[in-house]
Amino acid sequence: MLAAREADITSITFDPVTSIPILITKVVESNPVVFYYKESTRNTISQGLIEDPYEKKMVYVAPSKIDDAGDGYFIRKAGRKGSIVGFYNGIKIGSIEPGQSWIERKSPYRMDNDWAVANEVIDIPEYYR
Secondary structure: OOOEOOEEEEEEEEOOOOOOEEEEEEEOOOOOOOEOOOOOOOOOOOOOOOOOHHHHHHEEEEEOOOOOOOEEEEEOOOOOOOOOOOOOOOEEEEOOOOOOOHHHHOOOOOEEOOOOOOOEEEEOOHHHO
16 A cells, blocks of 8 residues: 555446456545555554544444453444454564563563564554553
């Protein structure tokens, strides 16, 4: 993706040769935000504080009902098994990176990324929490 804007799917057609679906879309004019792909690094989160229109429809953050758990990430409506409901974008750090503090290693915002890169974790820096 070079750049994108929020859009609604108005119809779907299929390529007559390959049967690949072709989405017909209409840009949501009320949302002027332009999204760009930029992979997060050890120091930056790409477009970290821009609200994702898809996630806004699917999930929300609210206080957890579990004692002392802080905020939780909740789904707005039931979806099909295996559906993507949100994205987790944080800084990428090695799981045993030199100079990383004990607090960073124990962050509740930390998530293993072994499925994509061995010995890598994703974390949300305090600035974005």
